[in-house]
Amino acid sequence: MENFNERIRYLIMQHLKGESTIHEQLELQEWVNASNDHRELFDQFSDPERLKEELKEYFEAQTNIWDKIDAGIKTPAYIEGPAESVTRTIHPIRHHIRSYVAAASLLLIIITGYFWLRPRHTPIEGRSASVPVAARDVAPGGDKAILTLANGATIVLDNAQNGAIAQQGATSITQLTGGQLTYNTPAKAASVGYNTISTPLGGQYKVTLPDQSKVWLNSGSSLRFPTAFTSTVREVSITGEAYFEVADNKSMPFHVKVNDMDVTVLGTHFNIMAYQDEDLVKTTLLQGAVRVNRENQSVMLTPGQQAQAGKGLRVISDANTEEAVAWKEGLFEFNSAGIEMVMRTLARWYNVDIRxxxxxxxxxxxxxIRRDSNLSDVLQILSTSGYHFKIEGKTILVLP
Incomplete structure (x- = not known):
């Protein structure tokens, strides 16, 4: 527990000095989001006027604050969970803090952090202003999609009740909790229609196809597929980005059509990223085998490889598969990414414009960075790399 407290104190100090790495900002963000107590205390001590007030109280106090820190750290109640409530006005040396680990961190900041900050003239207020207040914040995306049936009727899935929502011939369509849609088809379907599921910017959804293959759609994407697979092949088409876990059926190959490409699989896990505002269409294989066909070119991928289709078609042998599917696991992951690529990714998930x-x-x-973070939290982390941002309505300004 002592090592944990030291770590939190270090992270807060680094943040206030403006010296956090992007990994330290992420770690601090996770701690702040762990409880309302953590967030409240952190917000209070991001205010230089509050630091001055607490510093004054410290020197006026007549008690031994170090005994209080030790008592707070050793209190077993915190290990079991935070106190039921915490007052909004925080006075560490007047028994108003009930989150003892946070109290230890903040008392250290009062005593030492303020003197670090003042001589260096760290522009705390300016840094805070570059990422606006919560009232102007943008919430993260979520489970949103529109289903278009074979007859052209549409169903807004985020407004639909769980359970059976439609019938397409012999195929029943059921919505499950957690942004999931499943198709159940009898062994022999008399008629087949085509459905399309589309996610808006700021949306994501999961579909279980009639053959029990699973598809995850990222924001701004679509999947067109039959209500039953009755031919010798299983064929779907996508726009945007999708992750596939294809059910094994060697007698009925699975084809994904995307732009002028065809990805042929038997049973496998792979991701296709094909946004119109990206220069490359990327097919990343995690398990099994796929063949990527484009015009007169064809490449076979093995696990860990990525096909990139731009002006030509090339294979990256040691692809970063974790980065490719991070979105499905609830993360943004960037590896030596330029600011424009990063901002395109944020624009799709938060449904904002970039200027x-x-x-x-x-x-x-x-x-x-966690995808369930508010936009201002993400921008705060990115600002540690030298960029500055401002949110104006549904537009992010990227400043020098």
Whole structure:
């Protein structure tokens, strides 16, 4: 527990000095989001006027604060969980803090952090202003999609009740909890129609196809598929980005059509990223085998490889598969990414526009950030790499 407290104190100090790495910002963000107590205390101590007030109280106090820190750290109640409530006005040396680990961190900041900050003239207020207040914040995306049936009727899935939502011939369509749609088809279907599921910007969804293959759609994407697979092949088409776990059926190959490409599989796990605003269409294989066909070119992928289709078709032998499917696991992952690529990714998930003021060149970004974070939290982390941001309605300004 002592080592944990030291770590939190270090992370807060690094943040206030403006010296956090992107990984330290992520770690601090996770701690802040762990409880309302953590967030409240952190917000309070991001305010330099509050630091001055607490510093004054410290020197006026007549008690031994170090005994209080030791008592707080050793209190077993915190190990079991935070206290039921915490007052919004925080006075560490007046028994108003009930989150003891947070109290230890903040008392250290009062005593030492303020003196680190003041001589260096760290522009805390300016840094905070570059990522606006919560009232102007943008919430993360979520489980949203529209299902278009064979007859053209549409169902807004995020508004539909769980359970059976439609019948397409002999195929029943059921919505499950957690943004999932499943198709159940009898062994022999008399008629087949085509359905399309589309996710808006800021949306994602999971579909279980009639053959029990599973498809995860990222934001701004679509999947068109038959209500039953009755031919000698299983064929679907996508736009945007999708992750597939294809049910094994060697007698009925599975084909994914995307732009002018065809990806042929038997039973496998793979991701296709084919957004129109990206230069490359990337097919990343995690398990099994796929063949990527484009015009007169064809490549076979093995696990860990990625096919990139741009002006030509090439294979990356040692692809970063974790980065390719991070979105499905609830993460943004960047590895030496340029700011434009990062902002395109954020624009799709938060449904915002991007505007640049100044140069688009600068530090390249590496790290992981949770996709369930509010936009301002993400921008705060990215700002540690030298970029500055401002949210104006549904537009992010990228500033020099």
């Amino acid at each position: 640049y003021e100044g140069s688009k060149t600068g530090n390249r970004l590496t790290g992981k």
